[in-house]
Amino acid sequence: MGLSYNDVLLPILWKFLVDLGPNCGLKSFLELLSQAPNSTIHPVFSLLTVFCDAASHFIITLDDIEMYEQGRLFKLEDYVKISEFLNCFVFRVIWNNLIDTTAALTSDVFGSTRGLLNILYERDCRRSYTPPNHWLIRDVKPSVFMAELEKGKKPAVFLMQRLPHIIPFSERVKLFRRHVNKEKEAMGFTESACTSPQSTLISVHRSRIVEDGYRQLAQLPTKSMKGLIRVKFINEQGLDEAGIDQDGVFKEFLEETISLVFDPSLNLFKVTSEQKLYPSSTSYIQENHLSLFEFVGKMLGKAVYEGIVVEVPFAPFFLTQMLGHQQSATYSSLDELPSLDPELAKNLSYVKHYDGDVDDLGLTFSLDEDIMGRVETHELVPGGKAIPVTNENKIRYVHLMAHFRMYKQIKDQTQAFIRGFKGVINSDWLLILSAPELQKLISGDNAELDIQDLRRNTQYYGGYHNNHKVINWMWDILGKDFNREEKGLFLKFVTSCSKPPLLGFSNLEPPFSVRCVEVSDDQDTGDTVGSVLKGFFNIRKRDPVGRLPTSSTCFNLLKLPNYQKKSTLREKLRYAISSNTGFELS
Known part of the structure; x- marks a missing residue:
């Protein structure tokens, strides 16, 4: 710890590494490792170990201002070089099995290099300072790695557990889906089992979606929760709605439930200034609020388990807690506080960097919170209200304050939610993800809509086909006339989510579909021979300009009238997606 705050030592050690050759002398280190099983005792490895340990202690104490703006000891380009070297070094130690694997993985140099690498990677996940694809290993094909992983090869398994970031995210998503499919097969929940009695049937009233879902699913055994859940809706008149299925109707129920429970007006969740969700500290005003959190966690876990993309943006710090990364010895609540409360983060940074006597600020180890008109005092330590913040204890104060706001204040709610989520999603499957990647797994990719991929995986009904005039108009409008925002609105209009699925539209369930319709939704009785022929041959009594x-987002289905003009289609489609409506808009 003393060495880490020596302003001379770390820069000298860094210069020494840089002068060893390209990529901090990576080739020299690997050659030394290959010479003998005990080569890690070579003095050059001792210097590398000292550098990594001292740098680790130093970097975890830096806040964003010190690291990104002030550049204390290291510039951002130095961090890029350091992480590139460490990434390749740690990878090669494991993958090439250059020395006795046990000796390498238990040596001081391996533990030190991997520790600093993880600190730099986690920092990059929170606020990126590296170029795109920086963390990937480019000279190893993902397919080769995944094949080795499937065979259970020890280096590949160890790598995926310790350095998942070296493999492209899309490959890790595929691995996640394989885990899910293998578990379904083991439990007998294969596609052929969809017609078997191994399913759970629930009845849900339209006016009581959350209440009925909670009552029938909250105590459902884990195996049944992972299996087939079939839903029958009851309409406002108390009559059964037509259709019970395992795909579309359940998707609608799931999306409706998630939309309702994450609505801040229910007070289970709040939103940050950036409109990101996190548990509400006053959720206790809801009866059985912790059981509700567990149920919500289960429902979100079920969506991820089934590959149903839902637009639920979580605050980064909460995603970190879902993954359990806050339990790491290198984690600091202060680093992620801006994602919850930027104003508090700014104030704590002011206290931390205050040059005068902090005692003059009149702070104590406590905070007051206004809870529905009543002021409640929280003590950060026993008797904290009477303990002043001074120059000697200000660092402890800012960390305790951040820890209270981000973790302790919502501890029970967070634990209940995670208990429900991980009751469906195996914790081991999440080890391969960072917090931003978990958000992508839940809500889809931020990439622009790939029109060609969507078209290749679209099904047609009502007489429409891939080369139908109206269909060609539609794809042309999407590709050439709609901007990125409008493309997202179009996708949300049909699927309820503006982001494409991570592995492309071939993995969208149910498949994206377009159906020719000539009547209003309340008169629509489905495709008939006559309606299909009319659609196919472009026969209509008049242009349906009205x-x-x-x-139907539950079926990812676009109901598209058979317009006579491309300009009409463009106008009507743009109006429909901008109205933020879907069902029964006519």
Whole structure:
């Protein structure tokens, strides 16, 4: 610890590494490792170990201002070089099995290099300072690695557990889906089992979606929760709605439930200034609020388990807690506080960097919170209200304050939610993800809509086909006339989510579909021979200019009238997606 705050030693050690050759002398280190099983006792490895340990102690104490703006000891380009070297070094130690694997993985140099590498990677996940694809290992094909992993080869398994970031995210998503499919097969929940009695049937009233879902699913055994859940809706008149299925109707129920429970007006969740969700500290005003959190966690876990993308943006710090990364010895609540409360983070940074006597600020180890008109005092330590913040204890104060706001204040709610989520999603499957990647797994990719991929994986009904005039118009409008935002609105209009699925539209369930319709939704009785022939041969009594496109998001289905002009289609489609509506819009 003393060495880490020596302003001379770390820069000298860094210069020494840089002068060893390209990529901090990586080739020299690997050659030394290959010479003998005990080569890690070579003095050059001792210097590397000292550098990594001292740098680790130093970097975890830096806040964003010190690291990104002030550049204390190291510039951002130095961090890029350090992480590139460490990434390749740690990878090669494991993958090439250059020395006795046990000796390498238990040596001081391996533990030190991997420790600093993880600190730099976690920092990059929170606020990126590296170029795109920086963490990937480019000279190893993902397919080769995944094949080795499937065979259970020790280096590959160890790598995936310790350095998942070296493999492209798409490959790790595929691995996650394979884990899910293998578990389904083991439990007998294969596609052929969809028609078997191994399913759970629930009845849900339209006016009591959350209440009925909670009552019937909250105590459902884990195996049944992972299996087939079939839903029958009851309408406002108390009559059964047509259709019970395992795909579309359940997807609608899941999306409706998630939309309702994450609505801040329910007070289970709050939103940050950036409109990101996190548990509400006053959720206790809801009866059985912790059981509700567990149920919500289960429902979100079920969505991820089934590959149903839902637009639920979580605060980064909460995603970190879902993954359990806050339990790491290198984690600091202060680093992620801006994702919850930027104003508090700014104030604590002011206290930390205050040059005068902090005692003059009149702070104590406590905070007051206004809870529905009543001021409640929280003590950060026993008797904290009477303990002043001074120059000697200000660092402890800022960390305790951040820890209280981000973890302790919502500890029970967070634990209940995670208990439900991980009751469906195996914790080991999440080890391969960072916090931003978990958000992508939940809510889809931020990439622009790939029109060609969507078209290749679209099904048609009602007489439409891939080369139908109206269909060609639609794809042309999407590709050439709609901007990125409008493409996202179009996808949300049909599927309820503006982001494409991570592995492309071939993995969207149910498949994206377009159906030719000539009547309003309340008159629509499905495709008939006559309606299909009319759609196919473009036969219509008149141009349906009075009708708008509609959608059934539960089936990822666009209901598209057979317009006579491309300009009409463009106008109606743009109006429909901008109205933020879907069902029964006419």
